[in-house]
Amino acid sequence: MACVWDGINLTPATAVDLGVHSASRAGEPVSWYPRSCRGCVALQAHRGLLTHATTCTVCAREETAASCGLGRGLYRLVREYRR
Incomplete structure (x- = not known):
């Protein structure tokens, strides 16, 4: 098993x-x-969070950023797995 x-x-x-995950091989x-x-x-979640935050109108507004489920989820992954 490899990363x-x-x-x-x-x-x-x-x-x-x-x-x-689903894929197709030879059809x-x-x-x-x-x-x-x-x-x-942690690294991939951090990259995803940076990309997401630059395009998400909810995350762009400080007062509503906490209500973005995707942003919150990515942030939690970064915090949980960076150790």
Whole structure:
């Protein structure tokens, strides 16, 4: 098992389950179950938060930023996995 972003080897204790994903291979539907290391989850969530915050009208307004579910979720991922 390896991190989908940086390829480092993972153990069951260090892997973060990213959920089931659907794709197609040779025209046939397949499911795959990517894993990541904690550092990459934090980094990708941080990148996503920066991208999201620049285009989200809810996040752009200080008084309503806390009501954006996506922004809040990305922020929580950054905080949880940066350790």
